[in-house]
Amino acid sequence: MIKRIVIFLVLAMLAIIFLNLAANYSEKTSLSPLGHYYAEQGPAELGAANLVTAVVVTYRGLDTLGEVTVLFISAAGVGLLLRRTRRKEDDEDLEKGDRAEETAGTHKPASEIVETATQLLLPMVILFGIYVFLNGHLSPGGGFQGGAIIASGTMFLLLALPESHISRLMIAMTESLSGFSYVVIGVLGVLLAGGFLDNRIMGLGTYGNLFSAGAIPLIYVFVGLKVGFELSAVLDRFRKEDTGPL
Amino acid sequence: MSILADMQISLVVLCSGLGLILIGLWGILTQRNIIRMIVGFSLLDTGIHMVMVSIGYVTGGTAPIINDAVPMAEAASRIVDPVPSALVLTAIVIGLGVTAVMLSFAVRMYRERKTLMIDEFTESRW
Numbered sequence: 001m002i003k004r005i006v007i008f009l010v011l012a013m014l015a016i017i018f019l020n021l022a023a024n025y026s027e028k029t030s031l032s033p034l035g036h037y038y039a040e041q042g043p044a045e046l047g048a049a050n051l052v053t054a055v056v057v058t059y060r061g062l063d064t065l066g067e068v069t070v071l072f073i074s075a076a077g078v079g080l081l082l083r084r085t086r087r088k089e090d091d092e093d094l095e096k097g098d099r100a101e102e103t104a105g106t107h108k109p110a111s112e113i114v115e116t117a118t119q120l121l122l123p124m125v126i127l128f129g130i131y132v133f134l135n136g137h138l139s140p141g142g143g144f145q146g147g148a149i150i151a152s153g154t155m156f157l158l159l160a161l162p163e164s165h166i167s168r169l170m171i172a173m174t175e176s177l178s179g180f181s182y183v184v185i186g187v188l189g190v191l192l193a194g195g196f197l198d199n200r201i202m203g204l205g206t207y208g209n210l211f212s213a214g215a216i217p218l219i220y221v222f223v224g225l226k227v228g229f230e231l232s233a234v235l236d237r238f239r240k241e242d243t244g245p246l
Numbered sequence: 247m248s249i250l251a252d253m254q255i256s257l258v259v260l261c262s263g264l265g266l267i268l269i270g271l272w273g274i275l276t277q278r279n280i281i282r283m284i285v286g287f288s289l290l291d292t293g294i295h296m297v298m299v300s301i302g303y304v305t306g307g308t309a310p311i312i313n314d315a316v317p318m319a320e321a322a323s324r325i326v327d328p329v330p331s332a333l334v335l336t337a338i339v340i341g342l343g344v345t346a347v348m349l350s351f352a353v354r355m356y357r358e359r360k361t362l363m364i365d366e367f368t369e370s371r372w
Binding site for chain 2: 067073082144
């Protein structure tokens with residue numbers, strides 16, 4: 001009972017703070033100085049049409065590297081937590097019953113319509129993901145969004161054809177290689193241009209073209225691949241039947 | 247209708263975000279089912295994102311993407327602040343990672359005890 005009152009009091013006080021916040025809120029009519037600087041200098045300096053991408057990949061590139069690292073750690077944590085450890089002898093029977101119960105639902109294969117639709121749509125979903133991360137510097141989108149779309153393709157595959165096998169080795173290799181290349185590009189920025197993750201290690205190209213904005217598309221390709229494969233690995237881990245290591 | 251039309255659009259988003267934060271916190275604090283607590287966390291997360299986006303809004307602004315619709319020369323006066331958008335992009339990804347880890351904890355707990363109610367886990371009680 002006391003707990004409930006405390007919870008209610010905490011929420012009520014927060015609500016009062018929020019009410020004050022909302023009551024005194026007035027919409028901004030001009031950009032903040034930092035936003036203004038990015039809007040004025042960003043396009044000329046980095047050649048990226050999408051200013052959010054310019055901020056995410058270059059101006060705050062180190063944050064994005066940290067973000068990718070956090071995602072990697074959480075994927076590793078999910079892998080560690082959902083690993084099926086070999087249990088003791090007396091647990092074997094329970095384990096067996098458990099497995100039988102879990103696989104009972106997947107015995108019925110997907111219908112032909114679902115199977116055909118998956119084969120038809122899956123390449124398109126993945127292609128769309130690639131399109132989104134390749135055009136991250138020109139249009140809404142980018143590495144994380146494209147990666148999420150690719151992972152949704154994996155989700156699609158796992159839902160429609162639960163028996164399908166996804167190579168963990170391939171996922172691990174692609175993920176590590178793209179993460180490594182991302183850091184290498186960052187270090188190249190220190191050596192060849194203004195600083196870590198500077199995108200001007202390559203020519204800026206024609207403004208608004210696909211091959212423009214220096215290394216931003218390249219970085220987003222690596223981020224997209226890394227995020228896509230990482231999230232696919234997470235989804236694969238959540239499957240009922242663990243297919244074992246790699 | 248006229249009240250809605252006069253309301254600043256970012257204020258609507260701000261209030262919804264603050265409301266979502268409160269609902270999410272309520273869920274985290276009162277629910278005993280771990281899946282519901284995770285749902286509460288997701289609501290809290292989304293609420294924070296909405297608040298951040300609404301703070302970056304500039305009256306009459308459009309997406310911070312320079313193209314035919316927003317020429318480079320007018321960019322500074324016509325776009326919304328790109329910084330909060332970039333921060334929210336980061337926050338969404340981190341939130342996703344945290345949710346994935348929490349869900350795997352839930353799966354693990356269910357495997358151990360065959361229940362999702364946290365009351366069953368008395369040994370980790372404080």
